[in-house]
Amino acid sequence: MSDHANDTGPMLASPRCGAKTRIGGACRAPAVHGKTRCRMHGGAPGSGAPRANRNARKHGLFSRAAIVERREIRALLGEARRMLEGMK
Numbered sequence: 001m002s003d004h005a006n007d008t009g010p011m012l013a014s015p016r017c018g019a020k021t022r023i024g025g026a027c028r029a030p031a032v033h034g035k036t037r038c039r040m041h042g043g044a045p046g047s048g049a050p051r052a053n054r055n056a057r058k059h060g061l062f063s064r065a066a067i068v069e070r071r072e073i074r075a076l077l078g079e080a081r082r083m084l085e086g087m088k
């Protein structure tokens with residue numbers, strides 16, 4: 001970082017939008033504060049569903065509870081595997 005008047009370091013270091021562009025790369029425009037997308041890719045105020053909205057729910061496979069459950073099952077399986085390895 002320099003003490004130049006036009007020090008853009010902090011601005012350039014801000015989180016970037018990861019939306020996929022038409023040529024296949026990431027958007028790289030600055031993400032809206034507190035979001036992972038820029039103002040043009042769904043980060044605009046008021047965009048997106050409100051929290052706990054279930055309008056687009058189809059099967060719940062990716063619900064927070066289901067993801068946590070799968071993570072716990074995997075941890076248990078890993079633990080059991082390590083225990084069995086220790087018995088050999």
Ligand SMILES: [Zn+2]
Pocket residue numbers: 017018019027028029037038039040041
């Ligand atoms: Zn973007």
